[in-house]
Amino acid sequence: MQISKRAREIQESPIRKLAAIASDTKKRGISIYHLNIGQPDIKTPEIFFNNIKNFSEKVLAYGPSDGLESLKNVIVEYFSHYDIHLKNEDIVISTGGSEAVYFTFNVIGDPGDQIIIPEPFYTNYNGYASLSNLEIVPITTLPESGFHLPSMSEIEKKVTSKTRAIMICSPNNPTGTVFSQEEINQLGNLARKHDLFLIADEVYKEFTYDGEKHYSILQLNGLEDRVIVVDSISKRYSACGARIGAVFSKNQEVMKSIMKFAQTRLCPPSLEQIGAIGAYQLPMDYFTGIRTEYQKRRDTLFEILTSNKDILLRKPEGAFYIMAKLPVDDSEHFSRWLLEEFQSDGETVMIAPGAGFYSTPGRGNQEVRIAYVLETRKLERASHILLEALNRYNR
Numbered sequence: 001m002q003i004s005k006r007a008r009e010i011q012e013s014p015i016r017k018l019a020a021i022a023s024d025t026k027k028r029g030i031s032i033y034h035l036n037i038g039q040p041d042i043k044t045p046e047i048f049f050n051n052i053k054n055f056s057e058k059v060l061a062y063g064p065s066d067g068l069e070s071l072k073n074v075i076v077e078y079f080s081h082y083d084i085h086l087k088n089e090d091i092v093i094s095t096g097g098s099e100a101v102y103f104t105f106n107v108i109g110d111p112g113d114q115i116i117i118p119e120p121f122y123t124n125y126n127g128y129a130s131l132s133n134l135e136i137v138p139i140t141t142l143p144e145s146g147f148h149l150p151s152m153s154e155i156e157k158k159v160t161s162k163t164r165a166i167m168i169c170s171p172n173n174p175t176g177t178v179f180s181q182e183e184i185n186q187l188g189n190l191a192r193k194h195d196l197f198l199i200a201d202e203v204y205k206e207f208t209y210d211g212e213k214h215y216s217i218l219q220l221n222g223l224e225d226r227v228i229v230v231d232s233i234s235k236r237y238s239a240c241g242a243r244i245g246a247v248f249s250k251n252q253e254v255m256k257s258i259m260k261f262a263q264t265r266l267c268p269p270s271l272e273q274i275g276a277i278g279a280y281q282l283p284m285d286y287f288t289g290i291r292t293e294y295q296k297r298r299d300t301l302f303e304i305l306t307s308n309k310d311i312l313l314r315k316p317e318g319a320f321y322i323m324a325k326l327p328v329d330d331s332e333h334f335s336r337w338l339l340e341e342f343q344s345d346g347e348t349v350m351i352a353p354g355a356g357f358y359s360t361p362g363r364g365n366q367e368v369r370i371a372y373v374l375e376t377r378k379l380e381r382a383s384h385i386l387l388e389a390l391n392r393y394n395r
């Protein structure tokens with residue numbers, strides 16, 4: 001018997017791979033501030049749970065593979081507030097945004113085809129690309145330029161006869177960068193010129209700061225056939241465990257193909273879709289307080305970390321992550337050391353080493369992703385612990 005090559009080669013999540021070490025740290029009685037994973041501590045809206053409590057059917061049956069029409073209806077209504085006009089047929093409900101990425105990768109290319117993605121990128125794209133046998137061709141973005149895109153001519157150099165799509169994530173995980181309308185327009189032009197799909201993971205859509213607006217690829221005119229959006233309620237309604245996401249596209253051939261993949265897993269979770277219907281009916285100002293809270297957290301983290309002039313970081317425009325370049329040679333070693341050897345009054349922090357967010361070998365070795373998903377008081381303490389740890393590590 002032999003384990004498949006695919007299984008041997010698929011990347012372990014850098015966000016979760018230190019988990020076993022962390023559980024040993026906890027067994028030693030040291031508490032950990034988790035800045036390594038995008039699990040917000042914001043309360044899931046009560047209406048989400050109430051909707052589930054009020055479920056009165058006697059059988060929890062399979063639902064439609066593309067999700068409940070009643071959920072699609074509220075999604076259509078929700079997006080109309082952003083002047084994005086979807087129809088129910090443009091939506092397939094998925095089991096989290098994760099499955100939406102997986103379905104999309106399977107639909108846009110065949111084994112050996114390429115997808116261009118700015119790096120650093122959400123590390124699980126590597127896993128989905130392995131499962132779909134797609135090759136990710138990275139465009140490196142730099143901390144010095146706020147992880148914004150290089151010139152279009154640089155990106156265009158990456159296009160080959162095997163390229164099938166360009167994919168972005170905005171607001172970005174792990175960098176927090178929000179791509180501008182001009183950047184999106186230019187990518188749209190490039191997709192048109194080279195006959196490519198344009199995919200955007202927009203699961204952090206609501207989380208933009210300092211008045212910055214998120215511009216969706218769904219707002220691009222004349223490119224409706226090329227555009228595919230990955231969506232999720234995990235971050236929107238702080239409902240990561242619900243596993244409810246969606247794929248949006250106006251290209252009905254794409255949607256029919258996605259539906260075939262959706263049928264293989266029968267249906268997305270039913271009760272959580274019912275919960276999501278409630279959340280989607282919250283007024284739009286529900287997000288105002290949440291945005292303010294995340295912005296406050298971002299500012300707290302940024303202010304404390306910038307007091308160490310050897311840390312290179314830019315103030316992120318959105319999402320809830322900072323990619324910081326630390327004065328260390330090997331951020332994975334530093335991240336392990338934080339869990340295995342360091343403590344400050346019985347506490348330490350857990351962060352995600354940067355290399356796993358890159359596909360170019362050797363990139364990201366000095367960087368870490370820090371998620372500002374803890375309330376300000378805890379975040380303050382965690383940031384000071386990180387500074388103290390850096391001082392001690394470099395002594």
Ligand SMILES: Cc1ncc(COP(=O)(O)O)c(C=O)c1O
Nearest residue numbers: 038096097098122173232234245
């Ligand atoms: C950019 C991005 N896309 C997709 C996902 C997956 O989200 P879901 O929980 O909906 O599967 C995440 C989760 O962290 C993410 O950060």
